[in-house]
Amino acid sequence: xxxxxxxxxxxxxxxxxxxxxxxxxxxxxxxxxxxxxxxxxxxxxxxxxxxxxxxxxxxxxxxxxxxxxxxxxxxxxxxxxxxxxxxxxxxxxxxxxxxxxxxxxxxxxxxxxxxxxxxxxxxxxxxxxxxxxxxxxxxxxxxxxxxxxxxxxxxxxxxxxxxxxxxxxxxxxxxxxxxxxxxxxxxxxxxxxxxxxxxxxxxxxxxxxxxxxxxxxxxxxxxxxxxxxxxxxxxxxxxxxxxxxxxxxxxxxxxxxxxxxxxxxxxxxxxxxxxxxxxxxxxxxxxx
DNA sequence: AAGAGGCCCTGATAGC
DNA sequence: TGCTATCAGGGCCTCT
Numbered sequence: 132x133x134x135x136x137x138x139x140x141x142x143x144x145x146x147x148x149x150x151x152x153x154x155x156x157x158x159x160x161x162x163x164x165x166x167x168x169x170x171x172x173x174x175x176x177x178x179x180x181x182x183x184x185x186x187x188x189x190x191x192x193x194x195x196x197x198x199x200x201x202x203x204x205x206x207x208x209x210x211x212x213x214x215x216x217x218x219x220x221x222x223x224x225x226x227x228x229x230x231x232x233x234x235x236x237x238x239x240x241x242x243x244x245x246x247x248x249x250x251x252x253x254x255x256x257x258x259x260x261x262x263x264x265x266x267x268x269x270x271x272x273x274x275x276x277x278x279x280x281x282x283x284x285x286x287x288x289x290x291x292x293x294x295x296x297x298x299x300x301x302x303x304x305x306x307x308x309x310x311x312x313x314x315x316x317x318x319x320x321x322x323x324x325x326x327x328x329x330x331x332x333x334x335x336x337x338x339x340x341x342x343x344x345x346x347x348x349x350x351x352x353x354x355x356x357x358x359x360x361x362x363x364x365x366x367x368x369x370x371x372x373x374x375x376x377x378x379x380x381x382x383x384x385x386x387x388x389x390x391x392x393x394x395x396x397x398x399x400x401x402x403x404x405x406x407x408x409x410x411x412x413x414x415x416x417x418x419x
Numbered sequence: 420a421a422g423a424g425g426c427c428c429t430g431a432t433a434g435c
Numbered sequence: 436t437g438c439t440a441t442c443a444g445g446g447c448c449t450c451t
Contacts, residue, residue, distance in 0.1 A: 134444060165427070165446085189445080207445050208429075237429080255428045257445060299422070308446075315444055362444080384444095406423070409442085 133189055133205040135279065135313030136356035137375065141211050142186040145193075148213055148247055153180045153196075158241040165206055166259040168240075175199060175262050176242065187273055188312035199262055200269045206257025212238075214248040221248045276312045280349035285311060290342050294334040301337065301345070302330035302405050314349065317362060317384045320411045322348045324382045329417045330410045331403070355380070383411035391416060 133141070157173035169175075180196035193201040205211070212233050214221035234252050240260065242249040251258070263269040277293075278284040293310055304310050305319040314322065323330050325348040328341055337345075356362060361375035382392050383400050391398035391413040398415025 137444080204445080206428095207443065253428095254430065255443090255445095257427070297421075303422090306445090317444060407425095 134315030137361035138189045140361045146184045152244045156243040161239040164259040203260040208255040209253035209258035212250040216246040277310045279312050300331045320384045322352045
């Protein structure tokens with residue numbers, strides 16, 4: 132599920148529901164996540180007030196009242212479910228992104244507040260939760276990441292100097308979090324469609340004009356996706372509730388063999404595997 | 420140093 | 436129906 136827009140939508144939901152609330156209890160069912168959950172995770176979190184909920188790239192950061200930070204990532208298959216307490220029971224709050232019916236399996240962590248529960252579900256366990264003891268360590272943890280597309284640091288100078296002496300194709304770079312943070316496999320294809328750039332084009336061949344397009348369209352695609360509530364694909368079976376809507380706007384992703392959506396374009400969407408990730412593009416308007 | 424490839428893990432789906 | 440193979444929204448590590 133989660134690229135930057137989906138994570139941002141989760142952040143917004145959490146911000147509405149748990150900011151200024153105090154953790155009453157933590158339930159840990161499985162510590163074997165991508166990074167092993169520290170043994171003292173529950174004791175650190177307990178009685179902490181959530182001061183602020185930030186996001187950087189695909190990471191969410193909970194600012195805790197004691198000065199520590201809880202950073203988490205949803206990996207490929209992680210979802211956050213928000214349950215509200217009604218009388219004695221917690222029930223699903225379907226008005227928030229990705230909180231339809233709670234799956235029965237893989238609910239690894241529960242963060243319980245007085246009247247609300249936040250549940251982290253993740254079948255593949257590529258996600259993780261970490262505690263950072265202070266802002267210095269938090270900063271250090273995120274220091275190797277490139278800027279988000281929205282940041283002014285993501286500009287023409289930055290991109291062209293980054294691309295010097297580089298051999299890889301542009302699709303690979305959009306996925307490279309050291310270059311730019313937050314773009315994943317879906318939005319990389321979508322962004323290149325708007326730029327009319329072939330995903331296998333080597334970055335040293337890109338013209339100034341094209342680099343500008345990459346900046347503009349990275350921002351445009353992500354902003355749009357956030358507005359639409361993110362994308363929901365391959366949703367859990369037998370669930371209902373609020374999903375993202377951006378998947379309806381996909382121009383190329385998962386559209387192999389279909390007609391290009393660009394007006395008066397005769398092209399067909401092709402799928403090509405680039406370093407093990409499916410990549411979609413129009414054979415006509417993204418020829419070069 | 421940059422780039423390719425493997426690996427972590429479960430579940431859905433396609434093909435036989 | 437039931438097997439096996441393939442693929443999936445990410446990112447880290449190792450090897451060359």
